[in-house]
Amino acid sequence: MINPLDLYAKIESLIGFDAQYEMLYQNYLEILNALHVKRVLDVGCGNGRFLKHLKDNGFEALGIDRSTKMVERALALGVRASTKELCECEAESFECVVAIADVLNYIAPLEINAFLDDVALVLPKGGYFICDVNTLYGFEGVAEGVMYHDNGTQFLCVDATFANKELLTKIVLFEKEHELYRKEEGSITQYFHPLSFFKKLISFKLVSTRPIILFGDEPDKTLLIFQKR
Ligand SMILES: C[S@@+](CC[C@H](N)C(=O)[O-])C[C@H]1O[C@@H](n2cnc3c(N)ncnc32)[C@H](O)[C@@H]1O
Incomplete structure (x- = not known):
């Protein structure tokens, strides 16, 4: 049976969220430029389109994803991508980690603390983690x-x-x-993760949030900017 993430990779182009995801990427690029970071890890990089933006804008970027189909697609765009896990990345080797378009919603509440601990490991103190999560409306x-x-x-x-x-x-x-x-x-x-959960993390301080409207007429996502404590 096909890995469900590979099946998603297969149907992604049929669903057609490209224009909305481009709008989301512009939010991330604007924030990354303002933070003056250079080395970026894109967790759940998917088809690599955001990695391509990063490359074209002079960032040093690596993408990781659990779907081999997605990673193949990303590599075809000429960006750096791999199926390795976060815990296999070198400690403190990135200035910023991003997880774009619901990646955190794929992680069950029981697993999210371990995921965030792994994100923290690849960042130095003060390093940034930027992600978005679906709102209840989303x-x-x-x-x-x-x-x-x-x-x-x-x-x-x-x-x-x-x-x-x-x-x-x-x-x-x-x-x-x-x-x-x-x-x-x-x-x-x-999985829905309430904002209250992100406000009391041990490894990260939530420094700012941004409502995002991609599909409806009220925010369907919240973009979260964290700094490692
Ligand atoms: C909705 S897609 C978003 C992909 C990409 N960030 C984008 O902007 O198009 C979510 C991606 O997260 C990946 N994914 C889900 N859980 C993951 C995990 N724990 N580690 C790495 N990748 C994961 C999936 O394979 C999928 O490619």
């Missing part, structure tokens, strides 16, 4: 629902339900092979 008002896409050779159905602060996204993809269709399916869970 889950309930934007992400929840059913979406179909049919282009003749691929038929996709994405069915997302939000309950108990978790978004369960079921993905079914049929791809035409000769006269038959091959079916692949999987599911991804995303």
Whole structure:
């Protein structure tokens, strides 16, 4: 069975969030430029489009992602990317870590402290961690629902339900092979993390937040800027 993150990589272009993600990237670039950092790690770098922005703007960047398909796509853009884990990166080797477009929502509440500890390890004291998380509106008002896409050779159905602060996204993809269709399916869970959680971290101080409107008419994401204590 396909890794659900690789299945997401496969359907990403069919969903078509490119324009909204570009708007999100511009927020990150503006902040990174203002912070005067140079060495940046992009955790959950996906297809590498933000890494390409970083490269084109003179940053020294590396991306890591748990999907081999995403990393292959990023490498094809000529950026540095790998499937290695955060804990395999050298200690204090970056001035800033970014995790863009819901990456933190992919991490369960029970695992998020360990993830943040790993982020802290690759940063020196005073180093920055910038990420965004979905608001409740982002889950309930934007992400929840059913979406179909049919282009003749691929038929996709994405069915997302939000309950108990978790978004369960079921993905079914049929791809035409000769006269038959091959079916692949999987599911991804995303978790709501309240702002109150990020305000009381031990390793990081939350220095600023920025509401982000990408899809609806109220903020569907909050961008968070942390500094390592
Ligand atoms: C919604 S995509 C965003 C990708 C990219 N940041 C972008 O802006 O397009 C979330 C990405 O996080 C990756 N991911 C999820 N959990 C991860 C983890 N614990 N470590 C590394 N990558 C992760 C997924 O494979 C996926 O590529």
